[in-house]
Amino acid sequence: MTTYSFGPTPCDNGFEFRLWAPRQETILLDVEGRPPQPMERDEKGWHFAHAPCPAGTRYAFLLPDGTRVPDPASRHQPEDVHGPSEIVHTRAFSWMTPDWRGRAWEETILYELHVGTFTPDGTFAAAIERLDHLAALGITAIQIMPVADFPGRRNWGYDGVLPYAPDSRYGRPEDMMAFIDAAHSRGISVFLDVVYNHFGPDGNYLPLMAPIFTDSHHTPWGNAVNLDGEGARDARDFLIENALYWIVDYRLDGLRFDAVHALIDDSEEHLLHEMARRIRAAAGDRHVHLIVENEENDARLLDRNGDGKAETYTAQWNDDIHHVLHVAATGETTGYYADYEGEEKLIRALVDGFVFQGETMPYRGTPRGEPSGELPPTAFVSFIQNHDQVGNRAYGDRIGEIAKPEALRAIAALYLLAPQIPMLFMGEEWNAKTPFPYFCDFNEELNTAVREGRAKELARLPGFQDHDGEPPVPTVPETFEAAKLDWEERLSGDHADHLSLYKRLIALRRSTVIPRLPGITGKAEGERLAGKVIRVTWRLGDGSRLTVTANLDDVDGVPIAAPAGRSLWIEGAVGASGEIGAWTVIWTLEQP
Missing domain, CATH: 2.60.40.1180 (Golgi alpha-mannosidase II)
Structure with missing residues (x-):
């Protein structure tokens, strides 16, 4: 059985608590209903304590200067990222589908969703009520945007600071498990987007206790996560065990790794290879699929063995296919879209996967990508919109707002029947009109910085010149509320027709294309x-x-x-x- 170094572990009489804090000589464990108790420290800087308490008990750690911090491996944060952690016995959940083994990768038709805006209530419980819609549509796999506990009441998920704790705004851990279980009962796999390249700007207490960051490498978010310096073994295990936790305890069918190009590691075995190796060993004979987002387009991560099976990562989100289809359907050639204009680029994306395979990409001014023509098309996830490509537009407008209907239908028919693995973004199936702009909810100082930074960035984002009026402010509740799907749309007029088109295309893919993809x-x-x-x-x-x-x-x-x-x-x-x-x-x- 998979065991974890981080977080509370049940024992015969209560729970064992462990904290990686080599930068602190003494730590007190503060369990509700009990006086704070000293923890024992070993020579590696790990602190240990036992407390006779049940699941559901709240606890925190007290540092010598009086700072009260949650468990970095907290399983639940009922009072947000600065509050106490709650003990959750994740392996006590009663599964309705204990024999679920997953689905073969070739069968995958992905559907990306954001829990907070997928339904009016924005919870896992509410999302369960929409699973029948996805099953009727023909979806075989859901990809959830990140759920790691983030500060505030709303967030895309990429500002998480407690990676083991699903954000309490979406419900309890058991609610997430119930959602996964309900999806499995309908034959739908569930993947989770995980973020290991950085932590959010508010609520990450780990640097007070341990060398989670390094000065040797840098990313767009600051110092890189420590994967190869002093103390890196425990930092690596913190991330790897988190991935194992989702696969084993939550029975997820796969993970999507955000921006792996920002995982900088000079170790003999790169974190990505160790991560894949350990996940696949823990998964056994289950169908577990690992997907990367990779700005560098490293084809080697997608290598197949002699039997055609993925050795490390199953597939990559392929921005290149999105870009060529977006340019063709909309005529937009601003920013990076200028590098994807023309039929030869479209052909290369469909034939080889990557458009740039070592050539210099003009927008970047540097070479990008590796030869990818030997990879099967199923090594690439294709899409005509996703959270990034919609949300990183100045106004968060979807492609249905900027492409004529006949162009939108044409590119949908192209990507949904091609041998690459297709991914829909929530509401795409009925051509939803709700935008999906960036939104967050930090403290006032950070909110001000976000507003000012976003205002400077907007001028270079696609779609900025095509709108009148002020773009949405990411930090106000109205921006988040405007992103919630309008489920009534799908029932009438052109929206219902578009939904019918998607159902028929997906049915054809499942009956005719998918059975011929293996091999x-x-x-x-x-x-x-x-x-x-x-x-x-x-x-x-x-x-x-x-x-x-x-x-x-x-x-x-x-x-x-x-x-x-x-x-x-x-x-x-x-x-x-x-x-x-x-x-x-x-x-x-x-x-x-």
Whole structure:
């Protein structure tokens, strides 16, 4: 059984408490209902104590200067990040689906959601009530944005400071487990977005106690997490055990690792490799999938073995496919989008995954990426919107607000049926109009800094020039409330039609594409036909050939040679003589 070094552990008579605090000579354990008691310190700076108390008891640690701190490995923070921790016996939960083993990666159709804005109540309990909608849509996996306890009442999740504690705004730990259990009962996997590259700016007490940061490496958030310096073994274990905790105790089916390029590690075994190795060992024969977000596009992290199985990480969020489809559908070429214009870039993203494979990316001014053509398309997660690509726009507007309807339908038909693993962003299936701007809730000093920093940043963000009026202020409640999905939208008019389109596309993917994905390789062919029309063909795992012919342009009636195979889907129009219409996507399949 997986054991943890961090956090309280049940024993015959109460709980054992452990705290990694080599920077403190003495620590008092303060358990509610008991006088503070001294903890024993070993030569490595670990402090230990036992207390005869039940689950549900609140506790904290007292430093010599009187500072009262929560447990860095707290399982629950009922009074937010500065309050006491609560003991939770996570392995006492009674699961309805104890035999759930997960789903094969090829079956994955991801749905990214933010718990706080997915429903009006913004809780795990409320989200359970929407699982039937996702099941009917055909979703096979949910990816939850980060839930590590963050300061304040609202946050995207990337400012978490207590990584073992699901934020109490979303409910208790048992509520999160119940959500996972309910998803499993409907055949839906659940992944969690985890953030190990930095801690939020408010409520992280670890630096008072231990060398969690290093001066040797730096990130956009300040000093890097200590992965290779003095005390790094315990810092690494703090992160790795957190990942194991989610997989083992919460029975999650996978993790998405945020910005792994900011995990700077000169150790003999990089944290990412040790992380994957230990997670896969703990998972045993379960289907557990590990996904990275990686600005550097390191294809080596996605290597397959001789059997075609992922050796370390299963897949990467592929911003490149998003960018080329976004540019094609919207015509936006500001900022980094300027590097993704043109049919050749679109073909390369569909054929190889990464557009830049060692070449200099003009926007960055430095080389980006590694050759990725040998990887199977299932090594890439594709999307036409996600929390970043919507929320990092100045006004948080979705692509449905800036792309014409026929363009939106065309790129949806392209990415939902392609062999890459598709991911929807919550509400996308009915073309939701609710924005998803950045929001947070810090103390007044930090709120002021966020408001000022965001105001300076907005001018360079996509979409800033296309709006009148002031952009949303991230620190006010109204910005958060405006991001909550309007579930009534999906029932009427164009929204209902869009939802129907998504259901039919996903049903076709599940019936025709997914069964042919096992064994697929990275061999694909792409070409530009007349005008801006492209054609890409993949050889699927069963030997069949899947072909897409797409005209992502306003020019109508482009004459082309008819694609081979039987027709699977036509989005748009095809002329009597085979001419492809504007914003038309044709899918065909040739049997082996």
